[in-house]
Amino acid sequence: xxxxxxxxxxxxxxxxxxxxxxxxxxxxxxxxxxxxxxxxxxxxxxxxxxxxxxxxxxxxxxxxxxxxxxxxxxxxxxxxxxxxxxxxxxxxxxxxxxxxxxxxxxxxxxxxxxxxxxxxxxxxxxxxxxxxxxxxxxxxxxxxxxxxxxxxxxxxxxxxxxxxxxxxxxxxxxxxxxxxxxxxxxxxxxxxxxxxxxxxxxxxxxxxxxxxxxxxxxxxxxxxxxxxxxxxxxxxxxxxxxxxxxxxx
Amino acid sequence: xxxxxxxxxxxxxxxxxxxxxxxxxxxxxxxxxxxxxxxxxxxxxxxxxxxxxxxxxxxxxxxxxxxxxxxxxxxxxxxxxxxxxxxxxx
Numbered sequence: 001x002x003x004x005x006x007x008x009x010x011x012x013x014x015x016x017x018x019x020x021x022x023x024x025x026x027x028x029x030x031x032x033x034x035x036x037x038x039x040x041x042x043x044x045x046x047x048x049x050x051x052x053x054x055x056x057x058x059x060x061x062x063x064x065x066x067x068x069x070x071x072x073x074x075x076x077x078x079x080x081x082x083x084x085x086x087x088x089x090x091x092x093x094x095x096x097x098x099x100x101x102x103x104x105x106x107x108x109x110x111x112x113x114x115x116x117x118x119x120x121x122x123x124x125x126x127x128x129x130x131x132x133x134x135x136x137x138x139x140x141x142x143x144x145x146x147x148x149x150x151x152x153x154x155x156x157x158x159x160x161x162x163x164x165x166x167x168x169x170x171x172x173x174x175x176x177x178x179x180x181x182x183x184x185x186x187x188x189x190x191x192x193x194x195x196x197x198x199x200x201x202x203x204x205x206x207x208x209x210x211x212x213x214x215x216x217x218x219x220x221x222x223x224x225x226x227x228x229x230x231x232x233x234x235x236x237x238x239x240x241x242x243x244x245x246x247x248x249x
Numbered sequence: 250x251x252x253x254x255x256x257x258x259x260x261x262x263x264x265x266x267x268x269x270x271x272x273x274x275x276x277x278x279x280x281x282x283x284x285x286x287x288x289x290x291x292x293x294x295x296x297x298x299x300x301x302x303x304x305x306x307x308x309x310x311x312x313x314x315x316x317x318x319x320x321x322x323x324x325x326x327x328x329x330x331x332x333x334x335x336x337x338x339x
Binding site for chain 1: 272278310314316
């Protein structure tokens with residue numbers, strides 16, 4: 001026996017175990033239909049869970065992108081103010097944030113793929129469940145219990161196989177989502193710890209404050225220079241005023 | 250008609266004339282899996298998947314029918330396949 005035949009035996013054995021309970025074969029139809037509806041609900045929840053995880057990754061990406069921009073600006077400002085130490089810290093954090101951002105890109109791609117797969121599985125199961133419901137009503141209406149048995153066997157084993165397949169896909173998708181949620185949690189912790197945040201984040205050396213101080217004092221210097229120029233060298237201001245006067249005249 | 254399910258993908262109906270080849274390829278696939286030669290297994294699996302997709306037609310979504318053969322898709326790891334088969338033995 002080959003691999004595919006063995007695999008089909010496994011799936012069939014699982015299905016018959018799940019459906020052994022019913023006494024009247026026609027009850028088997030209702031029982032199976034209930035299980036189908038449950039599975040459909042689970043798949044729909046699965047689709048929603050993947051979407052939520054993807055959203056979370058996107059939010060983290062936005063946060064990291066903002067951090068990277070801010071850190072880059074801070075590094076530039078720090079170098080302009082001759083503070084290489086601060087510039088280095090900012091660039092180191094930027095690098096860490098960039099590598100996290102890259103791993104988030106991969107996660108988003110994987111989550112997107114899982115999402116697509118689950119959506120397809122949901123569509124497939126919806127169509128099968130609807131087909132089963134129609135067959136179920138036909139079998140119940142047209143056949144006696146004994147006659148129905150063979151038809152029920154075919155319908156139920158067919159749908160059970162489908163459910164087994166979709167159940168396994170969903171399990172794998174859930175495992176992946178769980179792994180990624182754990183990673184997303186780790187990134188949230190990193191973000192919260194400030195290791196990827198810009199240097200003006202609370203609890204850290206405030207590069208922004210230092211830069212503001214530097215920039216404020218250089219603004220004061222510039223204004224002082226302008227005042228000196230205006231008051232000290234009369235020729236400069238005398239040259240400017242007539243220029244405006246000529247324009248008005 | 251032979252119905253083959255590719256897990257995660259759906260069912261394909263193949264003509265009866267394809268049976269011998271399906272069975273032969275299926276046996277080779279299991280041998281490759283049991284040999285532990287990952288590359289050989291991947292080769293057989295890819296070939297079999299292509300064969301099923303090329304020589305079969307997709308079973309319509311509103312048709313409910315059991316499959317004679319169930320084939321993992323290319324994403325299945327050998328570990329996962331071993332686990333699936335073990336569920337029957339256990």
